[in-house]
Amino acid sequence: MTHNDKEVELIQLEVLDKPKKKKEKVVAELQDLLRYERDYWESGFEHIAGIDEVGRGCLFGDVVAAAVILPRDLILEGVNDSKKLSEKKRDMLFELIMEKAISVGVGFADAKEIDHLNIKQATRLAMKRAVEGLGVRPDYLFVDAEKVDVTIPQMSIIKGDANSQSIAAASIIAKVTRDRLCKEEWETLYPDYGLSIHKGYATKFHREQIMALGATPMHRLSFLGNLLGEQQTLF
Numbered sequence: 001m002t003h004n005d006k007e008v009e010l011i012q013l014e015v016l017d018k019p020k021k022k023k024e025k026v027v028a029e030l031q032d033l034l035r036y037e038r039d040y041w042e043s044g045f046e047h048i049a050g051i052d053e054v055g056r057g058c059l060f061g062d063v064v065a066a067a068v069i070l071p072r073d074l075i076l077e078g079v080n081d082s083k084k085l086s087e088k089k090r091d092m093l094f095e096l097i098m099e100k101a102i103s104v105g106v107g108f109a110d111a112k113e114i115d116h117l118n119i120k121q122a123t124r125l126a127m128k129r130a131v132e133g134l135g136v137r138p139d140y141l142f143v144d145a146e147k148v149d150v151t152i153p154q155m156s157i158i159k160g161d162a163n164s165q166s167i168a169a170a171s172i173i174a175k176v177t178r179d180r181l182c183k184e185e186w187e188t189l190y191p192d193y194g195l196s197i198h199k200g201y202a203t204k205f206h207r208e209q210i211m212a213l214g215a216t217p218m219h220r221l222s223f224l225g226n227l228l229g230e231q232q233t234l235f
Contacts, residue, residue, distance in 0.1 A: 034075065037166060044139075045140040050142045050167035051066070052065065052170040057202075059200055063123050064174045066107075067131045067138070067170060068170045069101060071101075081161040081168060082172045106174070109123065109125045111219060111221075114223075123146065127143065142167050145160060178199070
């Protein structure tokens with residue numbers, strides 16, 4: 001039995017205590033998340049990197065991207081679009097992905113870069129930095145609904161985090177990385193804005209604090225134009 005065979009068996013053992021039909025459905029869904037990967041592995045692309053980002057719609061902080069290369073045929077039960085997972089499950093899977101991955105890269109684009117470039121181009125920049133941060137050069141890239149400015153061949157997959165295990169793994173790494181920054185480093189820097197709770201998104205409390213205290217150097221000024229114009233409606 002190969003190393004990868006052992007990994008697949010271990011993952012399947014986790015669902016053996018479930019009813020037979022449900023177990024078969026879970027295993028089928030896990031296999032389905034590798035359909036893109038299997039096609040490209042069989043075509044000779046050994047190291048496939050999934051790429052995704054988080055924080056695109058926030059008022060505050062960096063957009064964070066991750067690139068993840070997983071071993072061939074490794075199945076990680078529970079890996080899915082990070083938005084569909086609880087914080088506890090994301091944290092657990094983050095550690096598992098970091099342990100099992102061949103390589104993980106994380107890239108950032110800060111508020112100034114977002115304001116200067118626009119959010120789409122800044123997102124692509126963060127993705128490029130994530131790819132460049134990999135310790136192993138990928139043979140192919142699966143990107144969640146975007147294009148990365150590198151010479152490596154790639155495919156943009158709509159709703160990639162729900163259709164590719166590699167992209168789903170990247171979404172978890174990016175989400176947990178950014179959430180931890182919000183709860184720890186950024187919350188310490190700006191404790192009055194509630195970053196640990198809303199993670200920089202445009203909640204009512206966050207908007208009220210911006211109006212009361214002003215924008216920080218980490219707020220995206222290009223995102224605040226409408227908010228500043230709506231000052232009278234906030235109170």
